[in-house]
Amino acid sequence: MAIYFNPETKFFYLEGKNISYVFGINRTGFPEHYYFGTRIGRDDLAYTYEANIGDSAEAAVPGKVHAGGLSYNVYRSEISFFGNGEFRECSIQLLQKSGSRLNEFLYETHEILSEKPALAGMPSMRGGETLKLTLKDKLSEMRVHLFYTVYDDVSVICRRMEVENRTDEDVKLLRAYSFVLDVVGSDHDLLTIENAWAREGKPERTPLPHGIVCVDEKSASSTRRHSPAMALIGKHTTEDFGSALGVNLIYSASYTLKAEVGTKGYTRLTGGINDFDFTWELGAGETFATPEAVLAYSAEGIGGMSREYHDAYRKYLINERFVNKPHPLVINSWEAVYFGCTPDRLIPIIDKVRGTGIDTFVLDDGWFGSRRNDRSGLGDWTVSPEVFPDGLKPVIDYVHDAGMKFGIWFEPEMVNPDSDLYRAHPDWAISVPDTTPCVSRRQVVLDITRADVRDYIVEAVSKILRENEIDYVKWDFNRAVTENFSRALPAGKQQEMHHRYALGLYDLCERLVNGFPHIFFEGCAGGGGRFDPAILYYFPQIWASDDTDAYMRTQIQYGTSLFYPLSAISCHTSICPNHQTERTTPFTTRADIAHLGATGYELDTTKITPEELEEIKTQVAEYRDMEDLVLYGDLYRMENTFDSNYFAVTVVSKDKSKAKVTAMRALCRPNDEHKRIFPRGLDADALYEVKNRDYGLCLHLTGAAIMNVGLVLPLKTAEGKMPGDFKTFVFDIRMER
Numbered sequence: 001m002a003i004y005f006n007p008e009t010k011f012f013y014l015e016g017k018n019i020s021y022v023f024g025i026n027r028t029g030f031p032e033h034y035y036f037g038t039r040i041g042r043d044d045l046a047y048t049y050e051a052n053i054g055d056s057a058e059a060a061v062p063g064k065v066h067a068g069g070l071s072y073n074v075y076r077s078e079i080s081f082f083g084n085g086e087f088r089e090c091s092i093q094l095l096q097k098s099g100s101r102l103n104e105f106l107y108e109t110h111e112i113l114s115e116k117p118a119l120a121g122m123p124s125m126r127g128g129e130t131l132k133l134t135l136k137d138k139l140s141e142m143r144v145h146l147f148y149t150v151y152d153d154v155s156v157i158c159r160r161m162e163v164e165n166r167t168d169e170d171v172k173l174l175r176a177y178s179f180v181l182d183v184v185g186s187d188h189d190l191l192t193i194e195n196a197w198a199r200e201g202k203p204e205r206t207p208l209p210h211g212i213v214c215v216d217e218k219s220a221s222s223t224r225r226h227s228p229a230m231a232l233i234g235k236h237t238t239e240d241f242g243s244a245l246g247v248n249l250i251y252s253a254s255y256t257l258k259a260e261v262g263t264k265g266y267t268r269l270t271g272g273i274n275d276f277d278f279t280w281e282l283g284a285g286e287t288f289a290t291p292e293a294v295l296a297y298s299a300e301g302i303g304g305m306s307r308e309y310h311d312a313y314r315k316y317l318i319n320e321r322f323v324n325k326p327h328p329l330v331i332n333s334w335e336a337v338y339f340g341c342t343p344d345r346l347i348p349i350i351d352k353v354r355g356t357g358i359d360t361f362v363l364d365d366g367w368f369g370s371r372r373n374d375r376s377g378l379g380d381w382t383v384s385p386e387v388f389p390d391g392l393k394p395v396i397d398y399v400h401d402a403g404m405k406f407g408i409w410f411e412p413e414m415v416n417p418d419s420d421l422y423r424a425h426p427d428w429a430i431s432v433p434d435t436t437p438c439v440s441r442r443q444v445v446l447d448i449t450r451a452d453v454r455d456y457i458v459e460a461v462s463k464i465l466r467e468n469e470i471d472y473v474k475w476d477f478n479r480a481v482t483e484n485f486s487r488a489l490p491a492g493k494q495q496e497m498h499h500r501y502a503l504g505l506y507d508l509c510e511r512l513v514n515g516f517p518h519i520f521f522e523g524c525a526g527g528g529g530r531f532d533p534a535i536l537y538y539f540p541q542i543w544a545s546d547d548t549d550a551y552m553r554t555q556i557q558y559g560t561s562l563f564y565p566l567s568a569i570s571c572h573t574s575i576c577p578n579h580q581t582e583r584t585t586p587f588t589t590r591a592d593i594a595h596l597g598a599t600g601y602e603l604d605t606t607k608i609t610p611e612e613l614e615e616i617k618t619q620v621a622e623y624r625d626m627e628d629l630v631l632y633g634d635l636y637r638m639e640n641t642f643d644s645n646y647f648a649v650t651v652v653s654k655d656k657s658k659a660k661v662t663a664m665r666a667l668c669r670p671n672d673e674h675k676r677i678f679p680r681g682l683d684a685d686a687l688y689e690v691k692n693r694d695y696g697l698c699l700h701l702t703g704a705a706i707m708n709v710g711l712v713l714p715l716k717t718a719e720g721k722m723p724g725d726f727k728t729f730v731f732d733i734r735m736e737r
């Protein structure tokens with residue numbers, strides 16, 4: 001049993017693989033938080049309050065503000081509301097008909113559910129024993145339900161909130177976050193992720209000051225600037241040691257996540273749907289559900305936290321139909337031909353990769369309507385007769401005959417003003433009446449909060465999927481949502497727009513992804529502009545960045561792996577000089593780095609050398625050999641090019657019998673240091689064979705020696721030459737006994 005309630009002390013103990021989460025109901029009925037961290041017993045933790053302030057419940061008088069004394073402002077809270085002495089960030093605020101924003105939610109009842117209730121209309125984690133805690137407003141018939149889910153085999157706890165209006169009046173939600181958590185300590189560092197186009201996934205570690213530090217998105221796309229993820233880590237926490245407490249929202253639209261260091265030695269984490277430009281009318285009898293937040297804890301550093309997220313998402317979140325199977329290994333047409341995707345250019349590219357092991361050809365942007373560049377045609381999902389006079393069938397047949405699967409690109413949520421769709425339905429685009437819609441990449445966003453617009457999209461995309469033998473879809477989303485205005489909503493509901501956008505997106509995904517269960521979907525948003533757990537629920541992999549430069553990719557993939565498993569991170573080997581950076585890196589390096597994810601290729605194969613073409617065969621075979629590590633393995637990050645001249649990671653199988661170490665020296669320097677890297681995660685007592693393909697190396701070492709003495713990166717090539725910049729070193733490690 002993962003969830004235990006002690007009726008005498010009114011303490012709840014929620015237990016995951018290596019974690020405990022403890023809170024109790026005090027004598028006034030308020031749920032007070034006691035602990036989240038490494039697994040402990042079912043101790044009575046009331047002493048943690050009593051030591052400093054006596055009996056918290058007696059000292060506290062809810063409903064009164066205590067100047068300098070105990071009040072809601074010093075509770076460690078499971079829910080937090082304004083107007084009763086709480087001055088920290090609140091998790092809920094309701095505007096009632098009288099104009100009052102005062103509520104006081106106290107324990108009413110609870111249920112322990114063996115089946116996790118579904119979260120209607122939004123993606124969430126599957127399974128797990130769940131506590132539903134119902135709180136009643138002391139001042140009205142409003143209810144709040146707090147949900148907590150734990151799992152025996154991963155160290156995460158899922159949290160979300162429902163607000164139920166049991167009054168007979170409408171209420172306006174001004175804020176409804178997914179969770180609040182008061183963590184012991186006021187001297188943590190905060191880890192967040194900065195994103196920008198072609199520079200996604202940059203980890204930022206900052207000491208937290210007193211006050212509030214917040215990351216948010218207002219663009220209805222989750223990762224254009226920051227990720228819906230943060231971690232509270234100890235001052236001395238490293239990749240391998242120390243405490244790391246993560247928060248990640250299963251949400252794709254505008255969110256906020258906040259860390260607030262208070263004055264009493266606690267740090268509050270809270271967040272959910274961004275309450276900037278948000279209100280929600282909750283009619284009498286209605287319930288509002290927030291997205292789910294996934295909290296993870298590890299005492300094994302940032303790496304330990306990442307591995308908890310990776311396991312949790314692979315087991316309980318990512319589309320079950322595809323998550324634990326080899327992903328398609330694609331050749332994508334975008335960087336090969338961009339919008340010039342005519343059959344005469346595609347066929348030679350396909351011909352070249354026959355027999356290499358690449359198993360899927362993906363036709364990217366440019367195949368439909370008048371879409372010969374980014375100026376027109378978006379939204380017109382009919383095959384262009386100009387480009388494909390005989391339809392897609394001949395190309396699809398060609399691909400299938402070559403033994404490959406066929407994939408195709410859509411950007412379902414968008415429209416070019418120069419398109420038949422826009423000419424027919426200008427009002428379907430998001431815009432404020434009598435104004436010109438804000439254009440970006442020459443396109444505007446369709447108002448998918450509207451059922452009629454969603455119906456059009458589903459039918460237009462489905463028609464292509466029905467009429468052609470399509471195995472794979474890349475779903476792109478190339479700009480942010482701006483005006484936050486829907487012509488279909490009354491004035492009082494306009495600030496519901498960005499959350500309704502998320503709900504519209506999930507409805508589209510439900511209908512298209514589940515309507516074509518055999519099709520593998522890849523997410524994309526001008527690179528990694530919408531890389532979040534909600535998208536992973538539908539699409540088992542997401543294109544991490546439009547930047548395919550191998551050096552940049554070591555950074556982008558490193559940062560993305562803080563929360564997301566390698567199998568979810570889509571990575572391609574491309575041509576050099578690289579199209580984003582003009583940098584030239586070795587062909588082998590590009591593949592070695594792309595192999596640390598859902599790998600593929602994106603280049604004009606008619607322009608590479610016969611040697612490189614031959615090398616693709618070896619690369620694909622090597623990837624197939626390590627694919628189980630990408631799919632189910634444990635990732636240990638060792639070095640990163642943000643603060644080192646080296647990049648290095650180990651990926652180890654769960655049973656520790658097999659591992660792959662990939663390292664890269666960024667810049668080659670003469671007379672360089674004798675660099676060692678220290679793989680992690682092996683069985684210290686086991687004997688391993690360590691091979692390196694370039695140097696004909698074959699060592700027999702214990703796990704302890706490999707991890708503690710380290711592996712040496714040679715200064716020269718096998719031929720004795722200087723290796724040049726961006727040389728990778730890959731070590732194959734197999735247990736001998």
Ligand code: DGJ
Pocket residue numbers: 334364365409476478524525526527543545546
């Ligand atoms: C942005 C994506 O990230 C690219 O891979 C490509 O699909 C283009 N859009 C197509 O317009």
